Amino acid sequence: MRNLALSDEILLSVDKAARYIGGEVNSIMKDPGTVDIRFAMCFPDVYEIGMSNLGMMILYDMFNARKDVWCERVFSPWSDLDQLMRQQKIPLFALESQEPVRNFDFLGITLGYEMCYTNVLQVLDLSGIPLIAKDRKEGPFVIGGGACAYNPEPLADFFDLFYIGEGETVYDELFDLYKEWKDQGLSREEFLYRASRVPGIYVPSLYKVTYAEDGTIGSFHPVREGVPEKVEKQLVISMDKGYHRIQAPVVPFIKATQDRVTLEIQRGCIRGCRFCQAGMIYRPTRERKVEELMSSAMEMLKNTGHEEISLSSLSSSDYTDLPRLVQFLIDECRERCINISLPSLRIDAFALDVMSKVQDVKKSSLTFAPEAGSQRLRDVINKGLTEEVILRGASDAFHGGWNRVKLYFMLGLPTETEEDIKGIAHLSEKIAETYYDEIPKSERQGKIQITVSTSFFVPKPFTPFQWAPMYREEDFIEKARITKNEIRSQKNQKCIRYNWHEPDVTILEGFLARGDRRCGKVILSAYKKGALYDAWTENFRFPLWKEAMAENDIDLDFYTIRERRKDEILPWDFIDAGVRREFLWREWERALSCQVTPNCRAACQGCGARRYETGVCFE
Amino acid sequence: MKIRVKFTKEGPIRFVGHLDTMRYFQKAVRRADLPAAFSGGFSPHMIMSFASPLGVGIESIGEYFDMELKDSLPAHEIMDRLNRVMTDGVRILSVFQVEDGKAGTAMSLVAAADYLVSFREGKEPPAGWQEKIGPFLSQEEILIIKETKKGEKQVDIRPFIYSFEEREGSLFMKLASASSNFTRPEAVCASFFRFLGSEPLPFTFFIKRLEIYANKGTDESPVFASLESLGQPDGIF
Numbered sequence: 001m002r003n004l005a006l007s008d009e010i011l012l013s014v015d016k017a018a019r020y021i022g023g024e025v026n027s028i029m030k031d032p033g034t035v036d037i038r039f040a041m042c043f044p045d046v047y048e049i050g051m052s053n054l055g056m057m058i059l060y061d062m063f064n065a066r067k068d069v070w071c072e073r074v075f076s077p078w079s080d081l082d083q084l085m086r087q088q089k090i091p092l093f094a095l096e097s098q099e100p101v102r103n104f105d106f107l108g109i110t111l112g113y114e115m116c117y118t119n120v121l122q123v124l125d126l127s128g129i130p131l132i133a134k135d136r137k138e139g140p141f142v143i144g145g146g147a148c149a150y151n152p153e154p155l156a157d158f159f160d161l162f163y164i165g166e167g168e169t170v171y172d173e174l175f176d177l178y179k180e181w182k183d184q185g186l187s188r189e190e191f192l193y194r195a196s197r198v199p200g201i202y203v204p205s206l207y208k209v210t211y212a213e214d215g216t217i218g219s220f221h222p223v224r225e226g227v228p229e230k231v232e233k234q235l236v237i238s239m240d241k242g243y244h245r246i247q248a249p250v251v252p253f254i255k256a257t258q259d260r261v262t263l264e265i266q267r268g269c270i271r272g273c274r275f276c277q278a279g280m281i282y283r284p285t286r287e288r289k290v291e292e293l294m295s296s297a298m299e300m301l302k303n304t305g306h307e308e309i310s311l312s313s314l315s316s317s318d319y320t321d322l323p324r325l326v327q328f329l330i331d332e333c334r335e336r337c338i339n340i341s342l343p344s345l346r347i348d349a350f351a352l353d354v355m356s357k358v359q360d361v362k363k364s365s366l367t368f369a370p371e372a373g374s375q376r377l378r379d380v381i382n383k384g385l386t387e388e389v390i391l392r393g394a395s396d397a398f399h400g401g402w403n404r405v406k407l408y409f410m411l412g413l414p415t416e417t418e419e420d421i422k423g424i425a426h427l428s429e430k431i432a433e434t435y436y437d438e439i440p441k442s443e444r445q446g447k448i449q450i451t452v453s454t455s456f457f458v459p460k461p462f463t464p465f466q467w468a469p470m471y472r473e474e475d476f477i478e479k480a481r482i483t484k485n486e487i488r489s490q491k492n493q494k495c496i497r498y499n500w501h502e503p504d505v506t507i508l509e510g511f512l513a514r515g516d517r518r519c520g521k522v523i524l525s526a527y528k529k530g531a532l533y534d535a536w537t538e539n540f541r542f543p544l545w546k547e548a549m550a551e552n553d554i555d556l557d558f559y560t561i562r563e564r565r566k567d568e569i570l571p572w573d574f575i576d577a578g579v580r581r582e583f584l585w586r587e588w589e590r591a592l593s594c595q596v597t598p599n600c601r602a603a604c605q606g607c608g609a610r611r612y613e614t615g616v617c618f619e
Numbered sequence: 620m621k622i623r624v625k626f627t628k629e630g631p632i633r634f635v636g637h638l639d640t641m642r643y644f645q646k647a648v649r650r651a652d653l654p655a656a657f658s659g660g661f662s663p664h665m666i667m668s669f670a671s672p673l674g675v676g677i678e679s680i681g682e683y684f685d686m687e688l689k690d691s692l693p694a695h696e697i698m699d700r701l702n703r704v705m706t707d708g709v710r711i712l713s714v715f716q717v718e719d720g721k722a723g724t725a726m727s728l729v730a731a732a733d734y735l736v737s738f739r740e741g742k743e744p745p746a747g748w749q750e751k752i753g754p755f756l757s758q759e760e761i762l763i764i765k766e767t768k769k770g771e772k773q774v775d776i777r778p779f780i781y782s783f784e785e786r787e788g789s790l791f792m793k794l795a796s797a798s799s800n801f802t803r804p805e806a807v808c809a810s811f812f813r814f815l816g817s818e819p820l821p822f823t824f825f826i827k828r829l830e831i832y833a834n835k836g837t838d839e840s841p842v843f844a845s846l847e848s849l850g851q852p853d854g855i856f
């Protein structure tokens with residue numbers, strides 16, 4: 001039987017001890033004597049969240065397919081265990097072997113969202129790894145990847161290297177390089193130098209940034225010959241050959257956020273919404289073959305025993321063979337009593353038909369994400385969803401028996417006016433009226449229930465809005481107030497619920513998303529002051545961050561509310577993410593003049609991603 | 620057809636709580652591709668019931684659940700299929716067919732359970748404790764404070780201790796375990812410590828459940844039979 005890193009006393013005193021014991025079905029055990037590379041793969045949040053991250057699990061499975069690598073999992077200990085580990089000086093360990101992370105060859109950290117940055121420091125700290133990369137003389141190389149690696153600069157001080165792009169492609173090369181380096185017994189610097197020449201790898205210590213007088217970046221260059229000026233994102237070219245298909249996903253003992261089989265049907269999105277980072281950085285859209293998906297679905301269901309399967313993609317409705325895939329799943333799953341969950345479906349006749357087959361209409365709700373309240377603003381963000389389409393979809397759904405609607409909007413989008421904001425209330429009201437106009441009293445299943453949720457907009461790197469100013473906290477609050485008041489003055493206001501969150505988390509997210517290297521000091525100070533689990537509202541303490549900014553002479557507004565110039569060097573400009581800067585700028589200008597841009601299937605816009613020679617660009 | 624499955628839960632998986640253990644078996648049954656029966660409705664669930672929840676941190680070599688199958692299968696095949704999809708620390712020890720219907724559910728049958736309680740290092744009771752077992756049991760009553768929904772209540776647990784003896788440095792005990800008189804081994808051990816004039820430190824007891832019994836006799840003169848012994852042995856169906 002495996003030994004555990006934590007004593008019974010500790011495991012019996014913390015919440016959900018099963019987070020820390022490993023040994024789940026399909027987790028991978030190896031004999032450490034038979035491998036050359038020990039890789040600790042970390043998602044810096046609590047187990048249940050981390051285990052729901054598909055990207056991390058693909059890499060886990062793929063690395064372990066190599067005989068010479070043992071990849072294990074690491075998550076952030078929850079606050080209760082965090083305290084005990086610090087008090088009793090227990091080093092952070094990986095779940096499978098229960099051995100300390102600091103004895104591994106690599107610590108890979110998935111950066112899924114900005115609010116996990118203090119947890120990155122927690123993981124390093126508890127592992128006993130120096131927080132600052134240049135202080136490391138031994139121990140694992142710390143490598144970052146994931147969506148936030150597209151602007152790695154705020155974390156540059158803490159990482160030895162970053163991987164830009166989809167992990168499936170060049171890790172093999174990196175591992176081979178590592179083995180060679182280890183055999184030759186060379187310096188850490190030498191490994192990093194060699195790694196920096198692998199496409200997609202960014203070694204921050206090999207680049208130097210200078211700043212202009214106005215605080216913007218003056219120059220950004222490699223400091224050593226042979227280190228590339230630009231780091232090119234890597235992506236899976238062929239979804240048939242290059243895609244790593246997981247056969248047997250790990251099945252957590254405790255309920256993870258995604259307690260189901262996740263079937264990734266495609267990467268990327270053809271739509272080109274201007275606020276959406278995923279829609280830009282994962283270009284071009286690449287679909288997996290439907291036959292492949294069918295067999296993969298059945299295989300994963302069989303090997304996990306999950307009672308639910310969910311399709312994963314940015315926009316499922318755009319998947320070409322969706323009807324065939326869904327029909328197959330409905331047939332197979334009905335027999336086995338397996339639930340099907342279909343997120344990100346655009347509401348239309350097909351979607352309603354499918355939904356009525358896979359869920360209980362009376363208990364489920366319709367989800368629309370118009371994102372902006374007025375047609376004008378929807379054109380600005382290139383969200384091709386019109387009021388007409390929404391109302392038609394809603395009307396069809398009401399006839400089909402639905403009476404719950406969820407609406408998602410963003411506040412603080414570029415060029416937003418008070419009228420646009422009020423549009424949120426007006427659209428909600430029209431949906432309510434559609435229900436009462438179209439459904440005779442005798443057929444109504446009670447009142448209509450509309451839930452409106454707004455989030456605050458954060459401009460992200462590699463989107464047309466990367467130059468856009470954000471708003472101040474008080475502006476956001478005012479916008480939410482206008483939304484609320486307008487909703488409250490509608491005729492059917494009693495049927496409309498309105499949710500919004502405090503804007504302070506958004507402000508910090510905006511700061512970190514477009515931050516530069518200087519922001520690293522702020523993250524470090526905030527962590528030292530006790531900031532941790534910032535993604536968890538109940539833990540988030542903005543005052544700590546404000547203190548940290550003040551102490552490090554960092555002006556929040558410079559990063560958030562400032563509009564960037566066309567010729568400004570942005571912190572992430574050294575990354576070639578496929579979409580070209582000129583395309584993004586053109587889209588920014590079109591946004592300002594409310595011009596919509598057709599999606600990839602309707603008309604290619606020459607964004608730059610075509611050079612990967614795959615996916616939608618070649619359909 | 621209704622079956623009763625006996626299983627172990629040892630090692631690290633003892634930290635997986637009762638609800639998660641149920642989820643674990645629901646998924647295991649699917650992995651084993653057993654023809655499980657489901658309740659109707661939009662989110663059907665497997666018809667499965669566990670004999671008695673096991674606390675977090677407690678090991679067992681005698682746990683049970685009952686489940687309903689749509690088709691008949693030989694018991695040894697069910698056992699093999701399940702064992703092939705188990706994780707470390709969980710083994711299927713037996714599978715028996717049991718009577719259909721609600722009356723005979725594992726949970727409603729539970730009357731007693733055996734436990735082996737050992738002491739974590741450095742937390743043993745005062746020396747000579749073996750000799751005090753007799754006097755401890757000869758007490759007129761053994762009172763403990765039980766927390767109920769309405770508040771604290773004093774209960775005499777002496778009648779619920781069916782046996783209590785030393786076994787290789789540990790304590791073996793058979794305790795009442797029906798829902799009306801469920802007696803926790805920690806509570807019995809703690810009152811033994813107090814009888815010895817000492818107070819157990821936190822996390823003193825390492826507990827392993829050994830078996831769960833039904834009562835085939837009467838309340839006054841019970842005859843305990845393990846839950847598996849009530850099933851039909853393999854080969855009959």
Ligand code: SF4
Binds near residue numbers: 283285601603607617
């Ligand atoms: S090159 Fe054209 S088709 Fe390809 S991703 Fe860009 S816009 Fe879409």
